[in-house]
Amino acid sequence: MPPPIDMNRFEQLKATGDLPSPRGVALAIIRLTQAEEVSMAELARVIKSDPAFVGRLIKAANGVVSFHRRAVVSVQEALMVLGLPAVRTMALGFSLLSSYRKGGCVGFDYARFWSSSLLMALSMQVVAQRLRVIAADEAFSLGLLARVGELALATLYPTDYGRLLLESQRFPELRLSDLEQQSFALTHNELSAAMLADWGLPVVFTEPVLYFEQAERAGFAAGGREEGLLQCLVLSRALTEICLASEVDQAALMPPVLKLATRLGLGRDDFAAACERIGREWLEWSKLLQLESVAPPAFGSLVQKGAAAAQARNEAPQPVQPVATPLVESGMRVMVVDAEPAVRRELRGLLEAAGHLVVEAGNGREGMELALEVQPHMMVLDWAMPEMDGLELVRALRATKMGRGIYVLLLTQVEDDERLVEAFEAGADDFVVKPVRPRVLNARLRAGQRVVRLQQELERDREEIRHFAAELAITNRRLQEAALTDALTGFPNRRYAIDRIQQEWIASTRNRRPLSCMLIDLDGFKQINDSHGHDVGDMVLRQAADALRVALRGQDVICRTGGDEFIVICPDTELDAAMVCGERLREAVEALVVETGGPRLKLTISVGVAVRDASMEDVDALIKRADQGAYKAKQRGRNLVASMQGAGSDESSAGTAGLAV
Numbered sequence: 001m002p003p004p005i006d007m008n009r010f011e012q013l014k015a016t017g018d019l020p021s022p023r024g025v026a027l028a029i030i031r032l033t034q035a036e037e038v039s040m041a042e043l044a045r046v047i048k049s050d051p052a053f054v055g056r057l058i059k060a061a062n063g064v065v066s067f068h069r070r071a072v073v074s075v076q077e078a079l080m081v082l083g084l085p086a087v088r089t090m091a092l093g094f095s096l097l098s099s100y101r102k103g104g105c106v107g108f109d110y111a112r113f114w115s116s117s118l119l120m121a122l123s124m125q126v127v128a129q130r131l132r133v134i135a136a137d138e139a140f141s142l143g144l145l146a147r148v149g150e151l152a153l154a155t156l157y158p159t160d161y162g163r164l165l166l167e168s169q170r171f172p173e174l175r176l177s178d179l180e181q182q183s184f185a186l187t188h189n190e191l192s193a194a195m196l197a198d199w200g201l202p203v204v205f206t207e208p209v210l211y212f213e214q215a216e217r218a219g220f221a222a223g224g225r226e227e228g229l230l231q232c233l234v235l236s237r238a239l240t241e242i243c244l245a246s247e248v249d250q251a252a253l254m255p256p257v258l259k260l261a262t263r264l265g266l267g268r269d270d271f272a273a274a275c276e277r278i279g280r281e282w283l284e285w286s287k288l289l290q291l292e293s294v295a296p297p298a299f300g301s302l303v304q305k306g307a308a309a310a311q312a313r314n315e316a317p318q319p320v321q322p323v324a325t326p327l328v329e330s331g332m333r334v335m336v337v338d339a340e341p342a343v344r345r346e347l348r349g350l351l352e353a354a355g356h357l358v359v360e361a362g363n364g365r366e367g368m369e370l371a372l373e374v375q376p377h378m379m380v381l382d383w384a385m386p387e388m389d390g391l392e393l394v395r396a397l398r399a400t401k402m403g404r405g406i407y408v409l410l411l412t413q414v415e416d417d418e419r420l421v422e423a424f425e426a427g428a429d430d431f432v433v434k435p436v437r438p439r440v441l442n443a444r445l446r447a448g449q450r451v452v453r454l455q456q457e458l459e460r461d462r463e464e465i466r467h468f469a470a471e472l473a474i475t476n477r478r479l480q481e482a483a484l485t486d487a488l489t490g491f492p493n494r495r496y497a498i499d500r501i502q503q504e505w506i507a508s509t510r511n512r513r514p515l516s517c518m519l520i521d522l523d524g525f526k527q528i529n530d531s532h533g534h535d536v537g538d539m540v541l542r543q544a545a546d547a548l549r550v551a552l553r554g555q556d557v558i559c560r561t562g563g564d565e566f567i568v569i570c571p572d573t574e575l576d577a578a579m580v581c582g583e584r585l586r587e588a589v590e591a592l593v594v595e596t597g598g599p600r601l602k603l604t605i606s607v608g609v610a611v612r613d614a615s616m617e618d619v620d621a622l623i624k625r626a627d628q629g630a631y632k633a634k635q636r637g638r639n640l641v642a643s644m645q646g647a648g649s650d651e652s653s654a655g656t657a658g659l660a661v
C-alpha cells in the first residue's frame with residue numbers, strides 16, 4: 001500500500017484559511033452535533049432556522065427509511081432516522097454546495113462537479129443499502145464529499161489548477177493525479193481524505209476515499225469493511241460516469257459496471273432497479289438543490305442490453321486497455337457490419353483465412369453498440385444498410401472517444417468521386433468496391449493493419465511517456481522536498497520560509513487578519529560548539545528543534561533559517577498572543593536537558609516578536625522588526641522574549657545559557 005497522506009502538507013494548506021469550509025447555520029449545526037451533550041430540541045431549533053436545509057434533511061431521511069414505513073415529515077423525526085453523524089456530514093456537504101456553486105477557477109466545471117457529487121451520494125446510498133456495507137445515510141454523505149479535494153484545489157489554486165485541468169484534457173496520457181502531485185505536492189484524493197479526516201470522519205471512511213480512483217493500489221484485506229466501501233465507491237463513481245456520459249458512450253460503459261455489480265452480488269434485475277431509483281432520485285434532488293440535470297439513462301434497457309451482449313458472446317471481452325494489448329503482429333479483431341448474411345459469411349471466410357478474429361453485426365445500430373463493447377481494431381462495413389447506414393455509423397463512431405481509434409474500411413457499390421470524398425470526410429479510412437475481390441481486400445487489410453500497428457506503437461510510447469512523467473513527478477517532489485527541508489532538524493528551510501511568509505502576508509492582506517512572526521536565536525551556541533565539538537552542537541540543535549516543535553501551536557510554522565536561527569510564522573495572531581507563544585517556546589527550551597551521551601547540557605533562546613502593522617510596507621519590514629526584538633533580547637541578557645512593538649509587556653523572564661549540569 002502506498003504511504004499515507006502527507007498531513008504536514010495538508011496542515012500547511014489548512015493554515016492558509018482558504019480550504020472550503022462550512023458556514024452559517026451549517027457551522028452551528030456541526031458544532032452542536034460535536035458537543036458532548038446536545039439536546040435534539042436545540043438541534044432541531046437551529047436546523048429550522050435554515051428552511052432549505054430542513055427540506056434536504058427530510059428528503060434524505062425519506063431516502064433511507066424502508067418503503068413500508070410512514071414518510072418522515074418533521075425535523076425531529078429526520079434527526080432520529082439519520083442520527084447525528086449523518087446530519088453533521090450532510091450539513092457540511094450542503095453548506096459547501098451552497099457556498100461553492102461558483103468560483104474563480106475557469107477550467108473547473110462547478111455545476112458538473114456538484115451534479116456528479118450528488119450522483120455519487122445517491123448511488124452510494126442505494127448501493128450501500130443493498131450491499132449493507134455502511135448505513136445508507138452515512139453512504140450518502142460520504143458520496144457527496146468523496147471528491148471534495150477537487151473543489152479544494154480549484155479554490156486554493158484557481159489559476160494553476162485550471163491550467164492543469166486543461167493540460168490533462170489535452171494530454172490524456174498524463175494522469176491528473178500525477179500533475180497535481182507535481183504542482184501541489186498532493187493529489188485531490190489525498191486532499192479529499194485529509195479534509196474528511198479533519199472534519200471528524202473515521203479512517204474506515206477516509207481510506208477508501210483516498211484509493212477509490214486507483215483501487216488497484218489500495219491493498220485492503222478481502223472481505224473487510226474498507227474493501228467493501230471501496231467497491232461501493234468504485235461502483236458509484238462508474239454509475240455517475242454513465243449518467244453524465246453521452247448516449248453512445250453509455251452503452252460502452254455499462255458492461256464493465258454490470259460485471260462489477262455482479263461480482264459484488266447484485267442480481268441483474270436488482271441492479272437495474274437500483275439504477276432506475278438513482279436516476280429518479282437524481283432528478284428530484286437536482287430540482288431541490290437547483291442543480292442542472294439531464295434525463296437519466298434508460299437504465300432498465302441499458303442493463304438488459306449489456307447483459308444480453310455479454311451472454312451472446314458468452315463473456316464480453318474486456319474493454320481494450322491500450323497498454324495491456326499486445327501489438328497486432330498477425331491477427332486483428334475485425335468487425336463485419338453488413339445486412340446480407342451471405343456477404344458477412346463471405347467476408348468472415350476471407351478474414352479468418354487471413355488470420356483475423358471476426359465479430360459480426362447485421363445493421364448499423366447493432367454494429368455501433370457491439371463496436372463500443374468489443375473494441376475491434378478494424379471495422380469492415382457496408383455503406384448501404386437499413387436503419388443506420390455505413391456513413392452514419394462512421395460518423396457516430398468518430399463522435400465517441402472509443403470509436404475514434406478504430407480503422408474503418410467502407411464497402412461501396414460504386415467508385416464515384418463525390419461519394420468517396422463524402423465517405424472520407426465522414427471519417428472512413430479506406431474503401432473497397434463491392435463485389436469484394438479477395439486479393440484487393442487482403443491488400444487493403446494489410447495496409448490497414450500497418451496503420452493499426454503504428455497507432456498501437458504510438459499508444460505504447462505514450463504510455464511510456466506517462467509512466468516516465470509519473471516517475472519524474474515523484475522524483476521532482478522528492479527533490480523539491482529536499483530543497484525546501486533542513487536535513488538536520490527536518491524543519492522547512494530558509495527558502496521555504498521566505499516563500500511561506502510572503503504567502504501569509506498576502507493572505508493577511510486579503511483577509512484583513514493579523515500576522516505575527518518570531519525570530520529565535522540560540523544563546524551562546526558558539527560556546528557549546530567550541531567546548532564540546534560540532535557533533536554535540538548538532539545534537540543540541542536537533543533536540544532544541546524537537547522541543548520547539550512540541551511547544552508550537554498547530555497553526556504556526558517553524559523554519560530553520562540559519563545556523564542557530566529559526567523563524568516562526570504565526571498566521572491570524574496578534575502581538576499579545578504571539579508573545580505568549582514565544583514565552584512558551586522559551587520555557588520549553590529552558591526546561592530541556594540535552595542528552596549528548598557525554599555531558600548533559602542546558603541552553604536557552606532569545607526570541608524577538610513582531611506583528612504586522614500599518615507602518616510596514618512589506619514582509620521584510622515585519623522580519624526586520626522581529627529581528628530588532630531578538631537583538632533587544634540579546635542586549636538585555638538573553639533567555640528573553642522581546643518586542644519593539646506594544647507597550648510595557650514586551651519581555652519576560654530570564655535564565656542562564658549554555659551551562660553543563
Ligand SMILES: Nc1nc2c(ncn2[C@@H]2O[C@H](COP(=O)(O)OP(=O)(O)OP(=O)(O)O)[C@@H](O)[C@H]2O)c(=O)[nH]1
Nearest residue numbers: 521522523524525526527529534535537538563564
Ligand atoms: N554544530 C553546529 N553549529 C553550527 C551549525 N551552523 C552554524 N553553527 C555555529 O553556530 C554558531 C552561531 O553562533 P552565533 O549565533 O554567532 O553566536 P552565539 O554563540 O549563539 O551567541 P549569541 O547568539 O550572541 O547568543 C557558530 O559558531 C556557527 O559555527 C550547525 O549546523 N551545527
